[in-house]
Amino acid sequence: MTRIKIDGVDKAYRQMNGTNLRVLNNVDFETEENDFLCILGPSGCGKSTLLNIIAQLEEPSSGSVSIGSEASPTDVCFVFQEPRLLDWRTVRENIEFALDGKDIPKDEWDERIETYLELVGLDDFANEYPRSLSGGMQQRVSIARAMAVEPDVILMDEPFSSVDEITARNLRSDLVDIWKEQKRTIVFVTHDAIEATFLANRVLVMSHRPSNVLVHEKIDIDRPRSVDDPELVELAEEFVGQLETRAGATS
Numbered sequence: 498m499t500r501i502k503i504d505g506v507d508k509a510y511r512q513m514n515g516t517n518l519r520v521l522n523n524v525d526f527e528t529e530e531n532d533f534l535c536i537l538g539p540s541g542c543g544k545s546t547l548l549n550i551i552a553q554l555e556e557p558s559s560g561s562v563s564i565g566s567e568a569s570p571t572d573v574c575f576v577f578q579e580p581r582l583l584d585w586r587t588v589r590e591n592i593e594f595a596l597d598g599k600d601i602p603k604d605e606w607d608e609r610i611e612t613y614l615e616l617v618g619l620d621d622f623a624n625e626y627p628r629s630l631s632g633g634m635q636q637r638v639s640i641a642r643a644m645a646v647e648p649d650v651i652l653m654d655e656p657f658s659s660v661d662e663i664t665a666r667n668l669r670s671d672l673v674d675i676w677k678e679q680k681r682t683i684v685f686v687t688h689d690a691i692e693a694t695f696l697a698n699r700v701l702v703m704s705h706r707p708s709n710v711l712v713h714e715k716i717d718i719d720r721p722r723s724v725d726d727p728e729l730v731e732l733a734e735e736f737v738g739q740l741e742t743r744a745g746a747t748s
């Protein structure tokens with residue numbers, strides 16, 4: 498059972514000129530088990546900061562974060578905006594490194610590597626080094642690497658921003674299929690309202706900085722979804738409208 502609870506989280510960064518930059522302001526939310534949560538917000542509002550806090554890569558200035566329960570430790574994997582592969586290891590070895598790090602039994606490695614490389618369309622590239630792959634292909638490897646671990650929670654920070662749109666569309670559909678089939682909790686950061694509305698069963702819209710939660714909404718549009726569905730487009734526009742209204746109100 499994997500729930501994420503964010504309670505009154507504030508975050509400020511000390512700047513070079515000695516002042517504090519307030520990024521997150523009393524952020525509160527809770528996910529249900531196996532949610533696909535998209536965090537949507539304008540550039541610079543603190544989405545990555547919030548994701549890093551959930552991943553415990555950063556400390557909040559105040560407030561608390563909990564994932565899962567104390568009784569059962571939660572496996573969390575992170576997919577960053579950029580691939581972060583080990584250049585001196587092949588694609589296969591990069592994934593093996595992650596599997597080894599999570600103590601996955603060796604007799605499961607081949608099947609997992611095959612399954613997830615096939616999923617991202619790179620099954621013919623297992624023995625290549627990252628330098629011989631395009632940026633988009635490297636990002637697909639990093640997605641396969643996170644998936645192969647089969648973690649309870651996958652945190653994704655704009656993972657498709659460096660991938661061409663056709664590949665991104667396929668990966669979005671695949672991600673939804675994996676989420677439905679394997680019942681994982683996914684937290685996905687994006688500034689694209691259509692992407693959020695296509696993927697999520699729950700969307701958080703964050704305000705401009707110092708950022709808090711403007712909208713927390715469950716998305717009940719039937720699946721499979723289409724990015725051209727008028728209902729989906731209308732909802733995405735409502736999210737953007739909320740941001741514009743608040744920006745107008747505070748400017």
Ligand SMILES: Nc1ncnc2c1ncn2[C@@H]1O[C@H](COP(=O)(O)OP(=O)(O)OP(=O)(O)O)[C@@H](O)[C@H]1O
Nearest residue numbers: 510511520538539540541542543544545546547688
């Ligand atoms: N380690 C840091 N030290 C100082 N300031 C930081 C640090 N990390 C982020 N910031 C600042 O915090 C603010 C929020 O950054 P963050 O990357 O979380 O925003 P974001 O919403 O993810 O942006 P984008 O959508 O453009 O990636 C920015 O003004 C950024 O400059």
